[in-house]
Amino acid sequence: MARLMLSATLGAALTAFATLPPPASADDAQIARGQYLVTLAGCSDCHTPGALLGSPDMKRYLGGSDVGFQIPGAGIFVGQNLTPDKETGIGSWSSDQIVAAMRTGKTPDGRTLSPVMPWPALSHLTDEDAQAIAAFLKSIPAVDHKNAGPIGPNEKATVFVSVTLPADAYNAMQAAKK
Template sequence: MTIALEKRGGAAFFAWLAAGMAAVLCAAGPALGGGDPERGRTVFALAAGCGCHTAKDGPVGAGGGEVPTPFGKFYGTNITPDPETGIGRWSDEEIIAAIREGIARGKGVESPAMPYYWYSGMSDADVRDLVAYLRTLPAVRQPNRPHEGEVPFARLAYRLWRWLWAPRFQPPKGRPLDLVERGRYWVDHVALCADCHTPRNWVGAIRFDLYLAGTEHGPGGGKVPNITPHETGIGDWTEDDIVNLLRTGFTPEYDNVQGWMAEVVEGKGGGPGYRDAPEEELRAIARYLRQVRPIAHTVASEGEQ
């Protein structure tokens, strides 16, 4: 896992703070060209159907998925092609900037509840294909729900958090060919296993010392178990056990996952989820998880997801 962290001095901080929003909004980067929507559907499935952007029993991508956090309750935005309430008027580059940089068109830096810092490591090809697939979703006119309990001067706070604590990842030049390395790529930068199963500190910064070791405060508001190959995690699971869980939602003990994990396996709103991803990619995830560093950290049993 490659993370580039920078030291920030006081002068640099005040220069950043004084920077105009126009400079932020121009950070979309170079145009990446058109993508393949069919391949984008696979990326969407491995991204858990972008479940935060679909309300329970709501239309795919129309927004409203709840994300409770210690800093307030956030709601996923409408990412359908509706021109009024969705992203129908956004350019591909603007959508990519939102996904990988956390910069929302016309708003600036988004809340850390949107894990753009993990998505920053998504390959150009995959993010381009994902955008192409989003363009194929049925357009749904549904206004975005305002977040609940946001801190005062929220956008400034989000910029500060991004500056100080958001990790930076370098996108690969192409999807990794090695199965284990490709599994790491999916786990960290698309499926976001690392985001959900890694705890954070009091400011929401990622605890990389407990990478994948589970947390009491998962993205759905509940416990998320340790998925490292330690006995307090999934140390006695086989590669096939992991693939089977991602495909069916059942553990080796024939217990079924609940809540957030059940939704990402099945997909929300009738959209694709992990179970719709190619077998080879699920196996890549499983093989990688069998080889990460085992960490002793008891959080919850698999059935408490």
């Protein structure tokens, strides 16, 4: 009898458990942390089309910018597609490769990213936070968008360009407008 009651209680407990929502997995928490860090670090400003022009195209979130930053003598650097698209994004990169690019500027093809990409600041990310960002980037929808860059100093620009000018050159442009 005691045994019967016990199994009835256990059965009720199991039924109650089965109707509870599944507990959030560690991955969900890691991805949420990554999303929070990506938002704070402003990755979208330089990696979502339209963002630097005042209206980010959220359907192509982190799908690559349409504005390049010109560094005199070095070229024009464009925030790349960070979505898991295998052809145009970083879908074929491992989490460790994403972490290395963020913290050391080194990409899997051996290039060192321009410091326009703020990897010197991001080098301070802890392992846990850097892996959380990588996990979030792997969780977002893939966007098929091949964006330009880097564009060499003698190549033709194919994007909007944010240019660094000496004050004299800038002032001369303003004067020409008058």
